[in-house]
Amino acid sequence: MSHLLAARLQMALSLGFHIVFASIGMAMPFLMLTAYRRFLKTKNPEYRELTRTWSKGVAIFFAVGAVSGTALSFELGLLWPGFMKYAGPIVGLPFALEGAAFFLEAIAIGIFLYGWERVPPRVHWLSGLVVGLSGLASAFFVISANGWMNAPAGFDWNGGNPINVDPLKAMMNEAFLLQAVHMSVAAFQAVGFAVAGMHAWLYLKRGYSLHFKAVKIALVWGALASLIQPVIGDLSAKAVAQRQPEKFAAMEAHFETQSHAGLLIGGIPDEEKAEVRFGLHLPGLLSFLAHGDFSSVVKGLEEFPRDDWPPVLVTHLAFQLMVGFGMLLLLVGTVGVFQLWRKKTLSVGLLKTLVLCIPFGFIAMEAGWVVTEVGRQPWVIYRLLRTAEAVTPRPAVWVTLFGYGALYLFLCVVLVFVMQRQVESLHKRLAKTGGAS
């Protein structure tokens, strides 16, 4: 067990770390392009400065993300050779396409970063768009592979040996589209609020109007994403209830099969006794959310063999965290956009709230991935291959776990340091040009 646990922790750590870069790579270019468009329209040099600063941020995160992504492409084999041996041929296609998209993104970033004086503005703007679109495409491809683990398709499982493999069908699996959209929107939500919060903090501290412009752009993107997200989240939950009823039951800590099932808010599930302590039940709502009908029957965990249960406590708590923070951001985003619309400005209270909200989008996103991944356990390929069967036979997984842990910690320190230096140099430039409001 400890061997498997170490491998799972290492994978969780790597993915949890990488996902932050992936989402910044997806969403940040669009924020940057918004600022760039404002510059091309208004010719206000502050927007140009903002675009440049953000583009450097994109490049830094892209560079570190490329590095951690390369490590990840090997880690799949280093930890799960049993999985890759079966799954490699079946889900390799989206990975190959992801490679292409990533490549295009790298080229476009090169052009955008160093091409300010070398290519015409329109081509330059377009290269920025290519950065964003290929970042989104990468996400879609990678999530297709993850979707396949939840909804395996495109092959026949001939007693442990996949035959009749159809990579395209595997790529277009049932879970793919909703998962991909859910994650992309989450990226905009997380990045939008994190960026808005950071600039709000800098604005409160230093008062440069550039930061306020940044808050506005980022907040609008984040708020828009927060508005769409509940709809997609609801569709996703319905799909999970259909496709992976155990996962859905674990998300809700729903042990007994019931009609008029109640939605659980909070609560600490106890797997041994199959009961929940301290929870609040909203009658009938779970049936409605799962199947669109208050009287419908929702399968409980009791329907499934005990060996096939996902860890209920972790899945349930992660789900609560995700929904809770998502709703909070929706509220803050709505108030913010309303203020911008009616008063053309943001209150100091809201700016301070935004600072507080910096990590929330990312917490919600990470929690969402915990729901997806832990909720699929004990399977690595749903109902076909157990995670325990896929783990590497090699020794010393604990050692590499600590190695990778130290590495990621180091990368975080590096990033924080570099970003701080970027902000310092931005403020120096602003002080020179008198950018104070």
Place this chain on the structure above:
Amino acid sequence: MVFSLLLFLALSLLLYALFGGADFGAGILEMWRMGKMGKQEHALVQRAMAPVWEANHIWLIVAVVIVFMAFPSVYATVCTFLFIPLMCVLLGIVARGCAFVLRYYDATAGHSKLYSGIFAVSSTFCTFFLGVLAGAMTFGRLDPLATDFEAAYLAPWLNGHCALTGVFACSLFSFLAALYLSGEAEVKALQEDFQKRAAYASIGMVLAGAAVFATQRGLIAKFIHTPLALSCFFLATLLMGQLWYAFSFLEATQSVRFWTRAAGAGVVAMVMLGWYSVVFPAALVFREGVLTYYDAAAPAPVLKALLIALVVGLLVIIPALLYLFRIFKWEVLE
């Protein structure tokens, strides 16, 4: 179909060597001159690398994807039994990535010695273990049935031969980088300096290469009986002769600088092609038995899908890449 995929794999590895390799080489060259490297040299390396840095390294990811989709058992075996050198490569990649980012984006520090030090050391470390991995795959010490740690996880790569392939990779990449940089340098003293280093590196290549052959039984016989490998060797020797002639007797005009760079790339291409042709079709050589790419290939529909994806991907990427190089690299030559 297996063969066409192998061509793609060979191509992406070659491009990784030609572009990514030059990058590694730049780091190794810095290692030679720890602390003595002038500001000018730093600026040159930085200017030459920055815009194309990300793109250069993605060829490795392309190669990895081809291996794990088309030849899954090769990927699984390498990841399991060669995990130590593989981890070392990864550690190197991460460390140099960070050092590069810090050096370039730590907007207020200039060229800190620490970042350059990390960059130089990790470039060398990483290249060495890339060479070790390449050597270990076909050296014939892999043993999936071994029960003890030493035989399963150390013996396949911890030996003189693999160390020599590592050294060979280091000298090959630094040779390439020195040639590229001498072509890109604008000051004459700097040009000559890099030419000198290219010459040293080529001596290293010849020595390490000879030792690689000497330490694997049957390699020379295989080499002599592979016409393609022999022609590669012949062409590489010819190109080296030309380079030597150009450096000794010709003025460094624009066109000479272009051709020396092309000839350097040609040498590396010949080395890679010669290597493929000698090991082909073996993917992995075990203590007992050989796994060929044909044995390891995934089912036909998978190979077909991958091939289509690669062609489509390249159709998008090649024009974009050419555009990138046109903006940032070729104008130096015009």
